Amino acid sequence: MDEDEDAVLALLDDEYARAILAHLTIEPMSVDELCTACEMSDATAYRRLNRLRDANLVTERQALDPDGHHYKQYAATVERVSVTFADGAYEVAVTRSRTDPADRFTDLFEGLS
Numbered sequence: 001m002d003e004d005e006d007a008v009l010a011l012l013d014d015e016y017a018r019a020i021l022a023h024l025t026i027e028p029m030s031v032d033e034l035c036t037a038c039e040m041s042d043a044t045a046y047r048r049l050n051r052l053r054d055a056n057l058v059t060e061r062q063a064l065d066p067d068g069h070h071y072k073q074y075a076a077t078v079e080r081v082s083v084t085f086a087d088g089a090y091e092v093a094v095t096r097s098r099t100d101p102a103d104r105f106t107d108l109f110e111g112l113s
Contacts, residue, residue, distance in 0.1 A: 005092035007055045008081060016040055017048045024058060024076035031072070049074055056096075 011017045019038040023029060029037065031045050038045070052058040056077060063073045080095040 004055065007051075008057070008092055008094060009083070011048075011051055011055055011057065012081060014048065016044055017052060020045070020048055020052065020074075021057060021076050021078065024074055025079075028061070028063075028073040028075040030063070030074075034074070057094075 016038060019040075020034055023034060023037045031042060031049070034040070034045050034049075035042055040048075049058060049060075053060060053074075058074050059077050060072045060074050062070050064070055077096050078094055079097045080093075082093045082095075084091045084093070
C-alpha cells in the first residue's frame, strides 16, 4: 500500500469530498457553486478541493465571467476507484477521465474511421 492509495481512501471516507466529486462529474463548477450544491462553507470546500487536487482527483482552470473577472473552476479527473482485497493485502486502482484535448480529438478521429 503506498501513500497515494492511502490518501485516496482517506478522501473517499469524507462525505464532503465525495459530494464534491459527485457534483464535478456533472460539470465543472466554481467554489461558490460547489458550496451551494454541497451545502458547505467556503473554507470546507477549499480544504477538500486542495486535498482532492493533491491526490489528482480534480483539476482546476481559470474561467472568465461575463464581467471580465477571472475565477477558478474545478473538474473531476476520476471516473472510478476500486479496492481489491487479495492475499492479505489490498490495492486501490483509480481510473482517470480522459480530459486532455488531444485524447478527446483522437477519440473523435478514431470514431470517424
